[in-house]
Amino acid sequence: MRSSRWASSPPLAGLILLAGALAAPTAHATDAPAQRPATGRLLVLADRPSDDGAARAAVAAAGARRSGPAVPQIGLVTVRPRRGETVAQAARRLSAAPGVAAAQPERRMRLRELPNDPALALPDPVAGTPASPLPAETPLAWPLLQAGFPGAWDVTRGEQALVGVIDTGVDASHPDLAPKIAHLVDQQTTISYGPAGTDDDGHGTHVASLACAATGNGIGIAGAGHDCRLVIEKTDLTDGSIAAAIVDATDRGVHAINMSFGDDGSRPASVAIRRALQYAAERDVVLVAAAADEPVREQGDPSNVLQPTGSGPDIEAGIGLSVTAATYDGERAPFAGYGSQISLAAYGTTGGPGSAPPGIVGAFPLAPTRFERAARPCNCRTSIAGDSRYGYLAGTSMAAPQVAATAALVRALNPDLSGRAVVRLLKRTAERGPGRGWNRELGWGVLDAERALTTARETDARPPDSRASATALAGGRVELRWSVEDTAPPQVRASGARAVELVVVRLRDRRVVVRERVPPSGRARTFEGRAGERYGVLSRAFDRAGNREPRPRRFDDVVRARK
Known part of the structure; x- marks a missing residue:
């Protein structure tokens, strides 16, 4: 079994609830694989x-x-x-x-969820059978602790983080979601299942809560993004609705967009969705899509647009993250997609068929969900401290919002990082298995939120700023002085200036007469000019993180040498 980062840690007040204190759920329902209608x-x-x-x-x-x-x-x-x-x-x-x-x-696409296979839908006849990797004392919040979110929250609580969730809406009256909603947007175009603040299905409420449920409020569950807020885009899963939702969420300033849906990849992705995804990526939104909830190599659209076939092993490739599901043991879930379209994994289930508990706990609407109304009801609803508005679901749908929330935390903490840089950072900091690097089972590894946030805090991506000045001295000599400032966002550590390049140009013929690197804390230097000549002076600073100040468009100072 994979070692647990939290097994020896003291309980977190208000976060850990023992699994034994809950009504034992059994299994969950889903849509069967189907062609896109x-x-x-x-x-x-x-x-x-x-x-x-x-x-x-x-x-x-x-x-x-x-x-x-x-x-x-x-x-x-x-x-x-x-x-x-x-x-x-x-x-x-x-x-x-x-x-x-x-x-x-x-x-029309379909939601990513656990397939409705009998072995996964039937209850485990014996609680705590050997198929379960969890001891009785394992907390409900094990995915958050296993992925290092408490350590990530020590870095930032994500007060400014904004996550877009394109899904079936949310129960906006839920106490774990009501205070976290920034915008409710109805993008349904063919069939209306009610306003964006309602969720007859249940999928959207569960997904949104895993990303940004109210944390530290003494109620129910904690969200991966702690204090992050939500832009809810309710979709009917049609291509046009999804494209409109991606663009609208982007225009509302989200840091990351979660898409826990997809198709089977049998048809090329729609141009509208491709354009919408590119529109968001170009505006530094981190795009996160759930991989297939089947053990297949083709993850379908939008996952295969974010991480195209063959690109997984290249850490620089792709415009977003295709997320598969991992078990408690850090293995790929038996129902989850694999192969070269996988970017990384996050926890989406306890284990294989027969494991207990049967999924990840998230918020449920008060009314019965689609999973409970199915021909084979999931019996997945549970209670936390007497509140029955919670339930277990398993799938890549549950893994993706944890990644989206982490991406939003990183972007809000360090806004100097581009969306593409955050994608690379999450891959680079994922917890890898034997052999390290990328593998077809888990991509670059299982999400490690603590390592991602601590790395983001130490990643100085802001160029330093410098300025040079020139003073004419007697005999044609010119004295050069310079100053450097290396700043970073409030919670990010600046690496410090390393050097300054001074450039002096004789304006008469644009000839460079001085080009020299000097220490950032140097005092001054002089050069021998020619009396009557005019010189332009500029500087360009470099920091210890490798950032370079952009080339100046104009001289910092202009001086005329005197006799």
Whole structure:
């Protein structure tokens, strides 16, 4: 068994609840694998993402009917074919129109969850059988402790962190979620399952709580992001709805977006979703998607867009994170995806079939969830301190929001890190198994939140700032002085300036007459100029973290040498 980082630590007040104190749940339900159903609409994309005028003109000329989201930031218009025309016919005609890059049939994705196999849905007849890796005293919050979140919270509580959750909405009245919601946005376009602050399904409430449940309030569970807040984008899982949600969450300033859904990868990803993901990535949003909840190499869209086939072993590759599920022992969950589209893993279940407890505890709406209303009810609801608005679910859906919350904590702590830099940091700091490096089972390893945050705190990504001045002395000599300031965000440690490059240019012919590296704390130096000549002086600083001050666009100072 993999060693536990928290086994010898004292309990955390208000965080650890013993598993034995709960009603024992059994198993959970899910959707069976299926092809992505069509919606009967088309996604029309302009040639230029920033200009959807051509797409709108083509739609008008074709007599198509506007239906669903229009997202001008990525050049998207959603339409239905004109009467008497099939979706395929309309797609061919609109694809050939001037100014249109693509016209694709829209499809609907499905949530990532544990498959509804009988061995996973039936209750374990004997509690605590050898199949379970957990002793009776293991706390409900074991994924948070195992992944090092208490240590991460010692670095930051994430007061400024903002996580976007694209899912089935949330129960906004839940005491673990009500104080954490920054925005509720309804992105449903085909079928309405109620406002964004309601969740008839239950999936969105559970996922959102794993990311940002109210922490330290003496109620229920703790969220991975501690004090982070939520932008809830309620989707009907259609391509247009998802694309609109990604763009809207980005425009609302989220640090990370969680997407615990996907398809089977049998069709290319929609251009609309690709553009929306690129739109977010270019604005430094960390994109996190749940990998497949099947033991397959193809993780489907959007995971396979964030980490394309073959790119997993390259730590620099990809525009986001495709997250598979790990067990308590740090093994890949039997139901979870693997292979070259996997970025890293996070805890998504206790163990394999028959393990107890059967998943990760998160918030549930008060009303029965889809899992409980299924033909084979999950019996996954449980109570914490007498409150029954909690339940167990397992899956990559449960792993992904822990990663998204960690990414948001890192981005809020160290805003100098780009989204791509955070993606690399989470891979680099993941806890690796034997052999280290990347492997097809867990990608770069299991999420290590403590190491990620402590590394982010020590990562100085801000260039120093310097300024030079020049004073004319007698006999054509010029005295140069310089100053350097190396700063960092409030909770990040600046590495300190290492050197300054001084450059002096004779303005008459733009000839460089001095180029010299000097210590940052040096006093002054002089050079021999020519009386009457004018000289431009500039400086460029370097710090110990390898950051370089951008090349100045103008001289810091200009001086005329005198006799």
